Amino acid sequence: MNELMLVARREITTQVRTKAFAIGLVITAVLVAAVTFAPKILGGPDEYTLGTVNSQQLPLKAAAPDAEIEWRSFPDEATAKQAVLDGDVDAVLVDGTRVLTDGEIDSQLGVLLQSVNREVKLGAAALSIPPLKMESVGADTRYEAARAGIAVVLVLVLFMLLMGQVMMVAMGVVEEKGSRIVEILLSAIRPWQLLGGKIIGLGVLGLINLVTILAVGLAASAASGIASDFPPGLPGLVTGVLVWFVLGYAFFATLAAALASLVSRQEEVGSVMTPLTMVIMVTYFVAFYATNDPTGTLSTVLSYVPPFSAMIMPVRMAATEVPMWQVGLSMGAMALAVLAVLSFGAKIYERAVLRTGARLKLADVLRAG
Helix, strand or coil, X not given: CHHHHHHHHHHHHHHHCCHHHHHHHHHHHHHHHHHHHHHHHHCCCCEEEEEEECCCCCCHHHHCCCCEEEEEECCCHHHHHHHHHHCCCCEEEECCCEEEECCCCCHHHHHHHHHHHHHHXXXXXXXXXXXXEEEECCCCCCCHHHHHHHHHHHHHHHHXXXXXXXXXXXXXXXXXXXXXXXXXXXXXXCHHHHHHHHHHHHHHHHHHHHHHHHHHHHHHHHHHCHHHHCCCCHHHHHHHHHHHHHHHHHHHHHHHHHHHCCCXXXXXXXXXXXXXXXXXXXXXXXXXXXXXXXXXXXXXXXXXXXXXXXXXXXXXXXXXXXXXXXXXXXXXXXXXHHHHHHHHHHHHHHHHCCCCCCCCCHHHHHHHC
């Protein structure tokens, strides 16, 4: 175990000391912060289409001169409800006391309506001023937009990190094999210790990048005010994302190391890694599809099937409510798959990593055992 951690420490310190890692980490943090603040900075003036039923239009322009506000009058509440459900209006003021919306009202619009309504009634010398009652006429769509946005960002982050770290593992294996450094290393430690240390070390670097992205993203969201739209249970989602990254990385990185051990030149890495990269790409595409249909049959079924579950299940967790038993079942299946791949990959690596020269065939390596 000491040898395993020694190799992992070597991988971590070697990469962390490079300027490329430090610069990349800073650039990643800046980009995440910029993307988080972009909607706030680049967003134009607020636009609202409002309706009235037996109510006077509220003078919202006086309180929000930069907002673009259009008013429509409806003859009755039923017509107004249909307009809200069709998306023709953002909200409808009924009888001067109630506001009809589809799901949760936009936070800025809600504050604007309440404050202006209070000012108008104070001007009329009202003794008591009850707040406007907010009523949703459709399904509860709170956090729907925020969940969709988080899911899209999540699938992109997981895909880039998994693909990047997996390729680093493959390139590292081929570099050590091609330079014959692996022969020196294996004279002191066992093959599984070298393989495990490399996977753990580069995995820690991936976790550093992921934690940086999550921390900067959450901090920037809080500073920009976007965090107010986030759904509850965000800490659990963040924890789940970290666990899923570890499982997905362990699965793909082990196979990457095994496949990379079949070749001795950096130029051959791309071709030998093609089957694995195709699996990662398919996983990415299905996960991206799941951002729009997290409860669909394809998304649901594949969220239990390793290795697809490593990216699809966390996306489903972000996009919709997923029962904990489903998450636990999916994680358990993925953990078993990781153990199986570790056993298989270690055998391939051990049999092929010392055999230099022409590219080895996987079938020949398996038969050699």
